Amino acid sequence: MEKKNVWDIYDTARLNEVEDFTKEYMHFLDEGKTERECIDYLVNRIEGEGYRELEAVRRDGGTLSAGDRIYHVCMNKSIVMFHLGSRPLEEGMNILGAHIDSPRLDVKQDPLYEDGGFAYLDTHYYGGVKKYQWVTIPLALHGVVVKKDGTTIEIRVGEEEGDPVFFISDLLIHLAAEQLEKKAGKVIEGEALDIIVGNRPLKLAEEENEAKKEKDPVKQGILKILQEEYGMEEEDFLSAELEVVPAGKAREAGFDRSMILAYGQDDRVCAFASLKAMLELQRPERTACCILVDKEEIGSVGATGMRSRFFENSVAELMALCGCQGDLALRRCLAASYMLSSDVSSAFDPAYASSFDKKNVAYLGRGMVFNKFTGSRGKSGSNDANAEYLAYIRDMFEKEEVQFQTAELGKVDLGGGGTIAYILALYGMQVIDSGVAVLNMHAPWEATSKVDVYETKRGYSAFLKYRGM
Numbered sequence: 280m281e282k283k284n285v286w287d288i289y290d291t292a293r294l295n296e297v298e299d300f301t302k303e304y305m306h307f308l309d310e311g312k313t314e315r316e317c318i319d320y321l322v323n324r325i326e327g328e329g330y331r332e333l334e335a336v337r338r339d340g341g342t343l344s345a346g347d348r349i350y351h352v353c354m355n356k357s358i359v360m361f362h363l364g365s366r367p368l369e370e371g372m373n374i375l376g377a378h379i380d381s382p383r384l385d386v387k388q389d390p391l392y393e394d395g396g397f398a399y400l401d402t403h404y405y406g407g408v409k410k411y412q413w414v415t416i417p418l419a420l421h422g423v424v425v426k427k428d429g430t431t432i433e434i435r436v437g438e439e440e441g442d443p444v445f446f447i448s449d450l451l452i453h454l455a456a457e458q459l460e461k462k463a464g465k466v467i468e469g470e471a472l473d474i475i476v477g478n479r480p481l482k483l484a485e486e487e488n489e490a491k492k493e494k495d496p497v498k499q500g501i502l503k504i505l506q507e508e509y510g511m512e513e514e515d516f517l518s519a520e521l522e523v524v525p526a527g528k529a530r531e532a533g534f535d536r537s538m539i540l541a542y543g544q545d546d547r548v549c550a551f552a553s554l555k556a557m558l559e560l561q562r563p564e565r566t567a568c569c570i571l572v573d574k575e576e577i578g579s580v581g582a583t584g585m586r587s588r589f590f591e592n593s594v595a596e597l598m599a600l601c602g603c604q605g606d607l608a609l610r611r612c613l614a615a616s617y618m619l620s621s622d623v624s625s626a627f628d629p630a631y632a633s634s635f636d637k638k639n640v641a642y643l644g645r646g647m648v649f650n651k652f653t654g655s656r657g658k659s660g661s662n663d664a665n666a667e668y669l670a671y672i673r674d675m676f677e678k679e680e681v682q683f684q685t686a687e688l689g690k691v692d693l694g695g696g697g698t699i700a701y702i703l704a705l706y707g708m709q710v711i712d713s714g715v716a717v718l719n720m721h722a723p724w725e726a727t728s729k730v731d732v733y734e735t736k737r738g739y740s741a742f743l744k745y746r747g748m
């Protein structure tokens with residue numbers, strides 16, 4: 280089947296739109312390197328566009344009607360937005376879903392130690408990473424430290440010009456004969472992913488020095504800096520969430536600037552395209568909803584993951600504010616809804632061609648991706664979308680001239696992966712996996728095509744507008 284290259288189709292006006300859109304997208308990636316930072320960005324952005332907090336409307340005894348825009352945040356890590364349509368909620372919603380957590384290294388709860396003259400922060404990796412990719416690259420530290428009195432200290436070091444960065448060491452090649460014999464999965468072990476944060480001993484007055492001589496002077500130096508710059512003590516690490524991510528901004532890639540190379544595009548690329556489609560939406564018939572969640576990379580667990588009741592509870596609250604009470608109404612609304620469950624798809628990589636089925640893989644530059652199913656070992660763990668629903672989407676995209684491709688992650692039996700699709704499908708709604716193709720997914724720096732990102736936004740916009748089958 281023929282797949283067009285989007286670059287060949289766009290005219291100059293559209294190519295200019297692509298540039299504006301991707302500039303904004305890259306700014307979003309730079310601002311939102313953690314789920315908390317994404318939520319900050321999103322809330323600022325949508326409040327500026329007339330979205331109101333659901334809890335605030337409820338507290339003020341307000342009611343909602345068509346055209347109202349509402350959002351609800353869970354623990355600063357997940358968000359759901361609604362743009363109320365003219366048709367009753369019981370007829371269902373058009374839902375966009377994506378995740379805003381990304382693979383990274385999390386700082387442990389008792390992390391700071393000194394060894395061999397270096398001060399380290401001990402980490403535990405989060406999500407699926409090839410550990411060997413994380414050594415010897417500049418790293419930044421993002422997150423929060425919550426003190427016992429409830430005050431929150433925000434930490435973001437390593438991103439601005441002039442900021443220090445952190446790093447993980449690797450054995451020099453000259454002594455690596457034994458190391459290089461190891462399998463790639465073992466060559467760097469999880470416990471070896473501790474970041475170096477200092478090398479300069481604290482200088483004490485002589486009498487003080489006598490008493491503290493054995494007490495890790497480099498670590499003491501770091502503690503002094505943490506105290507002076509952030510007002511935090513070592514015990515405050517206990518109630519901190521600090522994430523180690525690749526330092527640096529999103530960049531254009533290639534002489535032709537056709538691609539974007541950045542950390543965390545899985546799945547912030549779909550989150551950003553979803554946000555933009557929501558903001559551009561005018562007077563929808565079906566209520567439009569966008570849910571951006573945390574914890575997808577570790578199985579959608581926890582209060583802020585897709586498997587929590589946050590989404591369902593938010594819809595129940597929304598319906599109550601619209602005067603549509605009761606459990607049955609809620610169930611009808613969810614069962615009648617349509618969803619694009621968005622996550623990144625693996626792009627065909629010619630360097631590893633044998634890992635892909637060339638006819639059923641996504642290509643960079645060929646538009647939005649649909650995965651009828653995901654999963655592994657015979658579609659296990661997958662939401663396998665219905666043919667009827669796919670037909671509805673094909674027809675819609677043809678009318679709206681949205682370029683799309685269908686794909687699988689890779690060859691059967693090589694591995695696989697899951698998404699949040701199956702969780703929403705539990706309500707009996709129509710769900711399909713969709714999103715943007717990514718090269719070197721889950722690596723510290725991932726690549727996407729500018730036109731794919733833009734075309735996916737166009738696809739979401741079409742989806743939100745339509746009334747259903």
Ligand SMILES: [Zn+2]
Pocket residue numbers: 378545546575622623
């Ligand atoms: Zn993902």
